[in-house]
Amino acid sequence: MSTTDMTTPDLASPYSSAPYDVARVRADFPILGTTVRGKRLAFLDTAASAQRPLAVIEAVDRYERSSHANVHRGVYELSQKATDAFEGARERVRRFLNATSLREVIFTRGTTESINLVAQSWGRRLGPGDEILITWMEHHANIVPWQMLCERTGATLKVAPIDARGELDLAAFEALLSPRTRLAAFTQVSNALGTVLPIERMIAAAKAVGALTLLDGAQAVAHQRVDVRALDCDFYAFSSHKLYGPTGLGVLWAREAVLRDMPPWQGGGDMILTVSFTKTTYNELPYRFEAGTPHISGAVGLAAAIDYVESLGLERIHAHEQALLGEATAALRAVPGLRIIGEAAHKAGVISFTLEGVHPHDLGTILDDEGVAVRTGHHCAMPVMEFFDVPATARASFGCYSDRADIDQLLRALGRAREVFG
Amino acid sequence: MDLKDLYRDVILDHNKQPRNFGRLEPCDTSADGNNPLCGDRLTLTLRLDGDRVSDIRFDGKGCAISTASASLMTEAVKGKDRAAIEHLRELVQQALTAHGESALPPAELGKLAALAGVREYPARVKCASLCWHTLHAALEHHQHAAADPVAASARASVSTE
Numbered sequence: 027m028s029t030t031d032m033t034t035p036d037l038a039s040p041y042s043s044a045p046y047d048v049a050r051v052r053a054d055f056p057i058l059g060t061t062v063r064g065k066r067l068a069f070l071d072t073a074a075s076a077q078r079p080l081a082v083i084e085a086v087d088r089y090e091r092s093s094h095a096n097v098h099r100g101v102y103e104l105s106q107k108a109t110d111a112f113e114g115a116r117e118r119v120r121r122f123l124n125a126t127s128l129r130e131v132i133f134t135r136g137t138t139e140s141i142n143l144v145a146q147s148w149g150r151r152l153g154p155g156d157e158i159l160i161t162w163m164e165h166h167a168n169i170v171p172w173q174m175l176c177e178r179t180g181a182t183l184k185v186a187p188i189d190a191r192g193e194l195d196l197a198a199f200e201a202l203l204s205p206r207t208r209l210a211a212f213t214q215v216s217n218a219l220g221t222v223l224p225i226e227r228m229i230a231a232a233k234a235v236g237a238l239t240l241l242d243g244a245q246a247v248a249h250q251r252v253d254v255r256a257l258d259c260d261f262y263a264f265s266s267h268k269l270y271g272p273t274g275l276g277v278l279w280a281r282e283a284v285l286r287d288m289p290p291w292q293g294g295g296d297m298i299l300t301v302s303f304t305k306t307t308y309n310e311l312p313y314r315f316e317a318g319t320p321h322i323s324g325a326v327g328l329a330a331a332i333d334y335v336e337s338l339g340l341e342r343i344h345a346h347e348q349a350l351l352g353e354a355t356a357a358l359r360a361v362p363g364l365r366i367i368g369e370a371a372h373k374a375g376v377i378s379f380t381l382e383g384v385h386p387h388d389l390g391t392i393l394d395d396e397g398v399a400v401r402t403g404h405h406c407a408m409p410v411m412e413f414f415d416v417p418a419t420a421r422a423s424f425g426c427y428s429d430r431a432d433i434d435q436l437l438r439a440l441g442r443a444r445e446v447f448g
Numbered sequence: 449m450d451l452k453d454l455y456r457d458v459i460l461d462h463n464k465q466p467r468n469f470g471r472l473e474p475c476d477t478s479a480d481g482n483n484p485l486c487g488d489r490l491t492l493t494l495r496l497d498g499d500r501v502s503d504i505r506f507d508g509k510g511c512a513i514s515t516a517s518a519s520l521m522t523e524a525v526k527g528k529d530r531a532a533i534e535h536l537r538e539l540v541q542q543a544l545t546a547h548g549e550s551a552l553p554p555a556e557l558g559k560l561a562a563l564a565g566v567r568e569y570p571a572r573v574k575c576a577s578l579c580w581h582t583l584h585a586a587l588e589h590h591q592h593a594a595a596d597p598v599a600a601s602a603r604a605s606v607s608t609e
Contacts, residue, residue: 385511387486388455391569395451404487417487417509446455447512 046346048429051338054079055427065397068435073217073376073423074401076248076270078331085330086272086323093326096319098296108322115325116312122332123262123279124253129311130285132278133320137244138167140263140278141211143315144240145171147291148209148284154180157206159237161199161223162188162413163216166406168242172211181208188413192219192368200231207237211261214252215245218407218421219368220351220376229259238284244268248425249347249374251340260284266324270426271331275324278315285311292317335426343426347375350424354433361440367419375424378405381440384447386418392446393420396439398432453565454572455512458520463512468505468522477590479604481508481582483574488514490579492586499530504583511575513566518579520560530587536560537580544573574608581606 052058055077060067069077089111095104097112116131125131134140152158158172162185176183184207186199203210210232215222225241232239240261243252247264254262261284266275280288290297290308294317299307308314335343354377358364363382381389390402401421404411411418422436475493482489488510495503504526506518521540525533536557543553543564553561566576589604 387488387511387572387575388513391454391572392451403485411487417489442451446451447460 046338046342048346048427052427052429054081054334056080056083058427062397062399063395065395066431066435068396068398068432070422070424070428070432070436071399071401072248072425072428073245073268073421075267075273076425077427078272078327079270079334081334082271082327082330086327089323089326094322097322098313111326112320112322115329118329118332119277119279122252122336123277124255125279126255127282130279130282132280132285132312132315133325134263134276134278135274135321136265136267136276137242137263138265138276140261140276141167141240141242142171143278143291144211144261144263144280145175147288147315148238149175149179149181150289152179152181152208155206156181156208157184157204158182159184159186159199159202159207159210159212159232161186161194161212163192163194163219163221163223163407163410164211164213165217165242165244166408167244168211168213168240169409182206185409186212188221188410191370192216192221192410193370194221194223194228196224196227199228203231203235203237205235207232207235209238209240211240211242213242213245215249215374215376216368216407216410217245217376218405218410218419219370219378220373220423221368221370222372222374225257225259229257233258245374245376248335248343249340250344254279266328266331269328269331270334271328272321272324275321275328277328282311285315288315290314290317294318296320338426346426347424347428350428350430350433351375351377353430354422354424354436357433357437358440361437361444363444364440367414367416375428376421377423378419378421380416380419381443384443386416386420388447389420389440389443392443393436393439396435396442398436398439400436454569456562456565458559458562459512459516462516462519466506466515466519468519468526469507470505471507472503472505477586477593477604479582479586479589479606481578481585482605482607483510483514483578484607486511486514486575488575488578490514490518490582492518492579492582494586494590496590501525501528501533506579510578511572513563513572513575514578517563517576520563521579521583524558524560525583533583533587537584540580541577543567544576578606578608581608 057077093107095108097109119131172183184202187195229239238260241259243264248269260281262279267273297309297314297317299309365380367378386402403418472493476496478493480491490508493505504522544566553564563576566572585604585606
């Protein structure tokens, strides 16, 4: 390595020891240069959907311009290029999750579809007396598919409670586990509260009673390193668009031994080997679970997004977001009338809050007027809202590009809200 | 577009001190309104004199726009008959969604014209119109219930998504 290389550290190196340069990261995201109602955009809604870096936009564009055809079908060169790009993306996801085999990586439409796949396919074996355990802070996507499954099969849904700080009651979770528990399905990070769940202990406890484990990683993958082998879970679901990739694509990782025993859930092209009216044979893993033409450009974009976050370094992104979380929490606590909903000891870069005398939807409108994009509403977690006895909250969430100026802008906008409703 | 055009003094006042808040018991008809996206909930109870609204109250939880809109509505419709209320409802709907300079709210809207600022914030139109949909449901319910005792036992409700 030359001296020049030493003095101008390359951001593209995951092992870079240089300080995290958020200005440089922001420059990678074209949308952050736009304005909203004439104001600088302070995008604080990454937990709903992350913005796309140029690397992702350009990878999708390149694919569409030069490589697109249907996959797994043609013998012509373009079809082979598309297949290589799509399967290359699968390999990129495998490495990202440290999965053992490509057979374990299934492309879906998103976290929601990944969970529904498990409920519809694996869930078919359940019956009366069987139990599924979730937690009180699940996203609706990790509640409703299980309710539907229980209605179909006669199985029972159990819910582990949370406390006033928004932490899981781990003892209650453990007490709800029994040999009847067939699956424990829980989020790694709460989207409404930011709580980081003690997933290692939860997985171990579930395994001890012989239950399988499903992790909703939608809020986790973009903010910390995930290693499915080290976690030792059975299913892991996440969405591309929360990882700076395109919408409409997600991943279900599942342990091969579990997948092998699961029947297909959607029928169609690509998931079969042979079709006749007397007998159809299904394709190998993972294709058996991917009926129809997949979101090829989405997968290409996801692979580029993974390259991008790994070039920044997930550990460094994590440290950056944690620093912002600390600063923003302290600053928000000082705002009169502001109540933070969810004060767990371990949190991701998500702050849910209410402001006394200002309904969250009015707050959302006023913040928008100041260029601040936050989510307001129930965050697809109505049981959490009910638990904290609020109809809705405002939620600010951080990504790799969030900076102190975003927080300052949020604080100014909150001041404006207090003025209007004073 | 200034925020003050949305949060006019009339709206802030009716949000802070909603008029005709609570429930009429007994009442001649009622309906629940629900905006599942925001969590806004509203219950209207009405007393009728023929097809004239002799008294009306609203109860519920919502944002400033939805609370003020319901409060202003109760003031505006009291004493009016069904046809006049339907006419007013259409005028309000037009004022909430109209665009362009020519879209000045008509004088007959009176205080309800304060809600016109909502048109610049499409995501908030439903907050302002929920109470009017709910009122429509309550009046429809009353009409059907008169003809059909089975319908009378059901509760009227609307949900906007």
